[in-house]
Amino acid sequence: MVVTPDNTNDTTDRLASATSTDAPDRTTARKALLALGVGGFAIGTGEFVIMGLLPDAARDLGISIPEAGHLISAYALGVVIGAPLLAVLGARWPRRNLLLALMTVFAIGNFASAVVPDYGSMLIARLLTGFPHGTFFGVAALVAANLVPRHARAQAVGLVMLGLTTATLIGVPIAAAIGQWLGWRSAFALVGAIGVLTVVLVWRWVPFVAGDRLASPLRELSALARKQVWLTLGIGAIGFGGMFAVFSYIKPTMLEVAHVSVDSIPFVLALFGVGMVGGNLIGSRLADKALMPTIGGLLAWSALVLGLFVYTAPHAWLASANVLLIGTIVAIGPALQIRLMDVAGEAQTLAAALNHSAFNMANALGAWLGGVTISAGYGWTSTGWVGLVLAIGGLLVYAVSLSSSRRIVAARA
Structure with missing residues (x-):
């Protein structure tokens, strides 16, 4: 880990990790991580399934596909707004209780998305459904990190994120298939049901720990x-956006450019999920060994595979393989989550939640810029160029962060 002025004080080290003596027994930890992973599965399915159903949603709502992409952006905006707001307001809550409340809101929001009648109300439903997303993942990451020794934190966070990545492999293709058979709105009803299951599992399996009486909005806001x-948030908000620029429009791109059949789309989505699962598992292990080099290496990898999509998109099998590689970009998630824990001082809840605000800013930015280039007439493959530029932007922010840390370390030597 790179030493910075943000992670050299004893308070940060105390708050950022739990010792093995504080950790529950292994069985309890595994069950708790499973419950949190199911929550990640619910959120991942709810966030990504609309990307495979954009043409269906657009047709039913009487709008264009780029306009339907605003449903993705609305959800992402909800995450950006909700994560800091709910993290600050819930900082004193016992973490299990906060997780239960957040997942209840998420489930209700998805049930609402299944029944609201028009485009305007759907935008509002997706916005509100996104509110608990970032805070749930942030608090779940803190709980997960406190279930294991310090040297395994990224892997524990990766197991929570495994629920999200597994969602893209299993949940999203199944929900997308159900959406095509029973209507695209039925996919959101399925997500709501998984949310209810998560509430039950968290209540039964996540250990209760009293809230932090010293927490306050002012202390949480100190992270800012x-x-x-x-800088860490900037890496996620910019560098991660390229994946969303491409994947938000993957169905029409594969249909119009690669000329695959509609029946093949669930297979393509599953390949993306395979990439996410593999990337998440490998990336979390690498982050526990060398945090900052892992972040930089993954940004460079992102630039490579996103730029490559421009050239592979016209060829069905090459494009499909490239989609798998693009899925591996999610490996940066656990690394950035741990980085924020290390540099946030006492404001752990807000910083952890803001990580997912940054990712969903990336979601909104990527989907919007991809839609802009498509609407401007540059074609479906132009999203690859957007992704390349965003990945390079993330690398530049990473370079500033690394340089700043090294200067301070050199000054103290």
Whole structure:
């Protein structure tokens, strides 16, 4: 881990991790991680399934496909707004209780998305459904990190994220198939049901720990005064956006450019999920060994595979393989989550939640820029160029973060 002024004080080290003596027994930890992973599965399915159903949603709502992409952006905006707001308001809550409340809101929002009648109300439903997303993942990451020794934190966070990545492999293709058979809205009803299951599992399996009485909105907001927090969020908000620029429009791209059949789309989505699962597992292990080099290497990998999509998209099998590689970009998630824990000081809840605000800013930015280039007439493959530029932007922010850390370490030597 790179030493910075944000992670050298004893308070940060105390808050950012739990010792093995504090951790519950292994069986309890595994069951708790499974419950949190199911929550990640619910959220991942709910977030990504609309990307495979954009043409269906657009046709039913009487709008264009780029306009339907705004449903993705609305959800992402809900995450961006909700994560800091709910993290600050819930900082004193016992973490299990906060997780239960957040997942209940998420389930209700998805049931609402299944029944609202028009485009305007759907935008509102998706916005509100996104509110608990970032805080749930942030608090779940903190709980997961406190279930294991410090040297395994990224892998524990990766197991929570495994629910999200497994969603793209199993949940999204199944929900997309159900959406095609029973109507695209039925996919959201399925997500709501998984949310209800998560509530039950979290209540039964996640250990109860009393809330932090010293927590306050002011203490949580102190994270925003830390330069490295902003730089880490910038890496996620910009560098991760390229994946969404491509994947948000993957169905029409594969249909119109690669000329695959509609029946092949679930297979393509499953390949993306395979990439996400593999990337998440490998990336979390690498992050536990060398955090900052892992972040930089993954940004460079993102630039490579996103730029390559421009050239592979016209060829069905090459494009499909490239989609798998694009899925591996999610490997950066656990690494950035741990980085934020290390640089956030006492403002752990807000910083952890803001990680997913950053990712969903990336979601909104990528989907919007991809839609802009498509609407401007540059074609479906132009999303690959958008992804390349965003990945390079993330690398530039990473370079600033690394340089700043090294200068401070050199000054103290």
